[in-house]
Amino acid sequence: MNSTFAQKTIYILVFSKAIQGKRFSRFSSNPGVGGTQFISISLALHLAEAYPDWQVRLVSNSEVQLENATQNIKQEIFDEAIDFFKALALLEDHLQSAIILGTASFLNGIDPSLLKKFEARLVCWSHHPFDVGAASLVSKLTPRAVVCVGTYQFYSNKRLNARVYQIQNIFIAPRYPDTDWRETIDPEKLNIVFLGALVPAKGFLEVAKAWRGLKDRFPAVRLHVIGSAGTYGLRSDSGLVPTSSDYAQAILNFIPEEDIHQGLVIFYGNLGEEKFDIIQKCDLAILNPTGYTEAFPASPLECMACGVPVIASDDHGMSDCMRFFPELVLRSPQDIVHRVEWLVADPLRYLEIQHRAIAIAQWFHLQRAVILTRWIRLLEAILDSTDTKLDLAPMLPFYGSRRKLMIRRDIRPRLSVAKRLILSPLKALGVGK
CATH class of the missing domain: 3.40.50.2000 (Glycogen Phosphorylase B;)
Known part of the structure; x- marks a missing residue:
């Protein structure tokens, strides 16, 4: 790990053997890996291209092929995530200008005592509605931010004990269809x-x-x-x-x-x-x-x-x-x-x-610059300690049943806890076996 960074740096964690040897570029589609792994690598490529003043580090246990990548993106390979965090801990001065981005499910699998040192620079990226991984993580430490990717998903996680933001995933449309439309369907x-x-x-x-x-x-x-x-x-x-x-x-x-x-x-x-x-x-x-x-x-x-x-x-x-x-x-x-x-x-x-x-696909495709700007607003605000004033709510309004959302988000978890509290003593006494 290079310790001579003078520029702001974002580490994007993508530990997955499934990505090994796969080819990625800014405007190519998913080569057949999980959506979370794909969008993580895609974000790294787009951020590096759009903001050359930032250093982007793709941290993984598997090297990938990056096509037409800019000079400010590099891959750093570690056998285990713990090796990365131990190496980063030695660069205390560098941490002042660095941010670590990892998915909630991945970060939740790492010893929280190890992550504690980095929580002021840690951004938890949530890719699930009602994210139990993110909830577990914020119960053990205080990441600087939780970023949700979808509108409904944001509201499902909004009450986490953390600063919760929404930044939509980048969508790069494939080639658009030819103009010679079929006017009938059989x-x-x-x-x-x-x-x-x-x-x-x-x-x-x-x-x-x-x-x-x-x-x-x-x-x-x-x-x-x-x-x-x-x-x-x-x-x-x-x-x-x-x-x-x-x-x-x-x-x-x-x-x-x-x-x-x-x-x-x-x-x-x-x-x-x-x-x-x-x-x-x-x-x-x-x-x-x-x-x-x-x-x-x-x-x-x-x-x-x-x-x-x-x-x-x-x-x-x-x-x-x-x-x-x-x-x-x-x-x-x-x-x-x-x-x-x-x-x-x-x-x-x-x-x-x-x-x-x-038309809808094109609209989402055209959000790329907006999405990247929202990411930079968040990252800059964290480094400048102005993120308490930052509002990154969804661009689209809430859609769906708020009552159903409330039941899923607020009532079901409490009922589940109550059920465990009631049944556990009974099971210990042999009741219901």
């Missing part, structure tokens, strides 16, 4: 895409449950599934479905093996830029039908940028983009077939929604 030859990791939290099982109904209504329908458990560095044990054997079996309970062999349902696994060749050939996307665990997902925006309307939940982080498509919102996974029917019933209405999808 419901008899539908191609549907699902884009997301094949883990329970992303909701593909609900799409699988709707498969029989989709086939009954649209006999020639094809389902294209992009993603795998490997997105999060997990093993894929099934030969047919790229996920764990248990989850694969659950999926195969609703999607017959014959449909996979006949190419009616195609599992592509993890893809990089080539995924857009598949997405652009599809008529619509069905994404997370519950929204559960989402903070600010890029997958709906990637589909929209390709002119592919998205059917999904508008709950949790899905609300950031699905709020613009109330006609396509799933109130429950059982609505999937009905929403598809409505979308493809009127060709001109479908075309209008296509154009709206591209």
Whole structure:
């Protein structure tokens, strides 16, 4: 670790074996890693390019390929995070001009006594609604800030015992579709895409449950599934479905093996830029039908940028983009077939929604400079000790049920604690066993 930095420095922590050897650039899409790892590296590249007066250090246990990177970004490799913090602790003078950015889930796994020395320079980056990792972290120490990425997610974490801000993730749109739009859609030859990791939290099982109904209504329908458990560095044990054997079996309970062999349902696994060749050939996307665990997902925006309307939940982080498509919102996974029917019933209405999808994706794409400026405002305010006056609330208004948010955020955790307090003594006495 270089100890001669004279400039302001931000350390962005990305410890993940899944990123090893992958290629990243400022304007490329996710090469097939977890969204959190991708956006961390993307932010490092964009900050370094936009603010050459800052030194950006990408700290990891795996080296990645950075294309067209500016001179002020460097990689620092450590076997373990503890090695990084021990090395940084020796540079006390440098800490006055340095900030450390790490995800809540990652920082929560590090000994808090080790992090205590750095809490005045520590920014906790939250990528989950109702973030138990962030809550656990701020119960043990006082990070300088907690940064949320989504609007609903910000309000779900707003009452953490910390300064909570919202800075949206950078979204870099893929190439936009050609101008020779198809003005008709053939419901008899539908191609549907699902884009997301094949883990329970992303909701593909609900799409699988709707498969029989989709086939009954649209006999020639094809389902294209992009993603795998490997997105999060997990093993894929099934030969047919790229996920764990248990989850694969659950999926195969609703999607017959014959449909996979006949190419009616195609599992592509993890893809990089080539995924857009598949997405652009599809008529619509069905994404997370519950929204559960989402903070600010890029997958709906990637589909929209390709002119592919998205059917999904508008709950949790899905609300950031699905709020613009109330006609396509799933109130429950059982609505999937009905929403598809409505979308493809009127060709001109479908075309209008296509154009709206591209317009929304472009709007998010154009927020890049705003997002980077918000980051620099936060970082500069921390170094200048003026962050107590800083207000970085969401740019979009709250969307959704405030009552449901209150129950999830304030009431359920208390009920859970009360339940444990009541049941623990009873279990100790053998009651209920």
